[in-house]
Amino acid sequence: MIDVQHVTKRYGSMTALDDISFSINEGEIVAFLGPNGAGKTTTMRILTGFMPPTLGTVRIAGFDCLETPWEVKKHIGYLPETPPLYLELTVNEYLLFVGRIKRIHPEQLPERMDTIIAQTGLADVRGRVIGHLSRGYRQRVGLAQALLHNPPVLILDEPTTGLDPNQIIEIRDLIKNLAGSHTIILSTHMLAEATAICQRVIIIHQGRIVAVDTPEQLGAKLRESETLSMTVKQSDPQLLEALHHIPGVIRVSQGATPQTYVLETQMGRDIREELTKLVVARNVGLLELKTQPLTLEDVFKVLTQTDKPGGPSISTPGVNHQL
Amino acid sequence: MTPVQTIVAKELRSFFVSPVVYVIAAIFLAMVGLLAYWALANASNQALRLMQIQNTYAQLNLNDMLFRPLFRSMNLILMIILPLLTMRLFAEERKLRTFELLLTSPIGVNEIVSGKFMSVLLVYAGLLSLTGLIPITLSAYATFDWRPIYLGYLALLLQGSLMLAIGLFASALTENQIIAAFLSFGFILGLWMLGALGTVVGDTAIGQVLSYLSFTEHYERLIRGLLNLKDILYYLSGMAFMWFAAHQAVDAYRWK
Numbered sequence: 001m002i003d004v005q006h007v008t009k010r011y012g013s014m015t016a017l018d019d020i021s022f023s024i025n026e027g028e029i030v031a032f033l034g035p036n037g038a039g040k041t042t043t044m045r046i047l048t049g050f051m052p053p054t055l056g057t058v059r060i061a062g063f064d065c066l067e068t069p070w071e072v073k074k075h076i077g078y079l080p081e082t083p084p085l086y087l088e089l090t091v092n093e094y095l096l097f098v099g100r101i102k103r104i105h106p107e108q109l110p111e112r113m114d115t116i117i118a119q120t121g122l123a124d125v126r127g128r129v130i131g132h133l134s135r136g137y138r139q140r141v142g143l144a145q146a147l148l149h150n151p152p153v154l155i156l157d158e159p160t161t162g163l164d165p166n167q168i169i170e171i172r173d174l175i176k177n178l179a180g181s182h183t184i185i186l187s188t189h190m191l192a193e194a195t196a197i198c199q200r201v202i203i204i205h206q207g208r209i210v211a212v213d214t215p216e217q218l219g220a221k222l223r224e225s226e227t228l229s230m231t232v233k234q235s236d237p238q239l240l241e242a243l244h245h246i247p248g249v250i251r252v253s254q255g256a257t258p259q260t261y262v263l264e265t266q267m268g269r270d271i272r273e274e275l276t277k278l279v280v281a282r283n284v285g286l287l288e289l290k291t292q293p294l295t296l297e298d299v300f301k302v303l304t305q306t307d308k309p310g311g312p313s314i315s316t317p318g319v320n321h322q323l
Numbered sequence: 324m325t326p327v328q329t330i331v332a333k334e335l336r337s338f339f340v341s342p343v344v345y346v347i348a349a350i351f352l353a354m355v356g357l358l359a360y361w362a363l364a365n366a367s368n369q370a371l372r373l374m375q376i377q378n379t380y381a382q383l384n385l386n387d388m389l390f391r392p393l394f395r396s397m398n399l400i401l402m403i404i405l406p407l408l409t410m411r412l413f414a415e416e417r418k419l420r421t422f423e424l425l426l427t428s429p430i431g432v433n434e435i436v437s438g439k440f441m442s443v444l445l446v447y448a449g450l451l452s453l454t455g456l457i458p459i460t461l462s463a464y465a466t467f468d469w470r471p472i473y474l475g476y477l478a479l480l481l482q483g484s485l486m487l488a489i490g491l492f493a494s495a496l497t498e499n500q501i502i503a504a505f506l507s508f509g510f511i512l513g514l515w516m517l518g519a520l521g522t523v524v525g526d527t528a529i530g531q532v533l534s535y536l537s538f539t540e541h542y543e544r545l546i547r548g549l550l551n552l553k554d555i556l557y558y559l560s561g562m563a564f565m566w567f568a569a570h571q572a573v574d575a576y577r578w579k
Contacts, residue, residue, distance in 0.1 A: 049427060052578065
């Protein structure tokens with residue numbers, strides 16, 4: 001459905017995207033994951049035909065973004081980072097305007113509007129001026145705008161930023177419900193969001209694709225290099241030495257208190273079982289054992305490290321990731 | 324509804340929910356009304372004096388004494404007021420990121436530019452037609468030649484349209500409305516000064532080109548009641564050029 005080949009985008013001397021290639025099948029939900037400034041918005045703008053790439057080709061539903069922009073525009077719904085709203089219009093007027101410029105047949109438009117308004121939960125506010133709506137409602141109007149002409153491809157740029165937790169869940173559910181009938185690309189800088197909604201995650205960092213994988217496999221690969229933090233009741237001088245001898249442990253260091261230990265473990269080893277056995281045997285009183293949650297920074301550290309020659313192979317950039 | 328009509332309808336809606344248009348209209352109409360009143364008072368004073376000196380009933384020529392000076396002053400008012408009308412056209416779309424919606428929809432840049440231009444033209448034409456009350460009211464009390472008045476209104480319409488087209492282009496250059504207003508004011512002022520420069524340079528080739536490029540002589544001929552195809556063509560080509568420049572500016576926004 002979406003096919004991106006060797007796309008490079010330069011702004012003057014700055015390279016925003018560096019030889020990106022990927023393809024997405026019909027009905028898939030894919031997340032673009034990366035920190036701010038990684039090139040997510042640039043990629044999305046290129047996909048929508050808003051911006052031409054410096055090099056490379058983009059095809060959406062078989063249509064080239066540069067050669068047949070008209071067809072591409074008909075096939076996509078786009079929610080930019082800032083929802084594109086006319087604040088002086090009411091929700092109804094706004095959707096009517098969008099429907100017309102998206103060239104929805106005038107006879108079908110009222111029905112389409114009713115469907116979308118119900119789907120996005122805007123029925124209560126359809127007569128209100130957009131400028132008076134809350135952030136959450138505005139985001140929904142933005143989403144309604146992208147969905148109105150029932151496009152097969154949806155491109156959503158950070159659809160949940162700035163929303164409160166309840167609104168985030170609502171929007172995520174809405175997106176999940178659209179899966180199957182729509183091909184969806186969304187960008188996010190939250191790892192949890194990507195793994196919660198998407199079937200596949202494309203991790204992008206400094207304009208390059210660092211990894212493409214399913215959330216499960218990505219999670220498994222990432223878990224291999226997690227760090228563990230352990231707190232015991234009594235400090236034991238020999239414990240530190242003993243911990244070193246557990247197979248798979250790379251490094252042990254003292255945490256914030258003498259009773260806390262931080263263990264870095266080898267790739268592919270889950271040492272939690274052996275660790276608890278050891279601690280129980282020494283009878284120091286295990287109070288807490290936790291794996292340290294991964295932040296996006298850790299993910300990038302891990303992924304960029306494994307890119308080095310000799311490291312375990314996670315997908316390397318520059319290769320056409322077709323999964 | 325065609326895409327252009329859709330844009331026009333949306334723009335008109337946006338114009339009339341914002342207080343800016345009403346403020347502009349009020350200032351414009353108040354100034355024009357005041358200037359007309361002064362010109363009329365001045366004209367009747369002179370007529371009175373003529374009557375005292377010559378002891379005859381002098382025929383007051385309203386075309387010379389009222390309308391032509393009024394049309395000249397209106398031109399100046401338009402130079403200040405029309406940039407305020409056009410400043411939001413594209414600048415606001417850029418600021419609010421709604422440009423991304425327009426440019427990712429199956430609608431052409433030419434349709435967007437045309438729609439915006441037509442909407443602001445309609446607002447201006449409406450404003451201008453309200454000043455038509457002045458000659459209509461006066462016609463009940465005096466007789467004057469209507470032809471220069473029709474041509475004067477044609478001149479105002481063409482002159483205003485050119486200024487609006489300049490403002491349209493200026494608005495496409497920036498996302499700041501204030502800068503857009505000053506840019507179009509600057510362009511219009513520059514074009515006006517070209518005429519003055521042309522007069523200074525005199526009757527040389529350069530002088531003639533400069534005078535032709537400025538709107539002053541074209542406008543002056545029209546309000547004197549002279550209909551010349553050359554002058555009409557000047558305005559139409561100027562508008563077409565500015566339309567094209569705005570089109571390019573909108574297109575260029577995507578390449579940045």
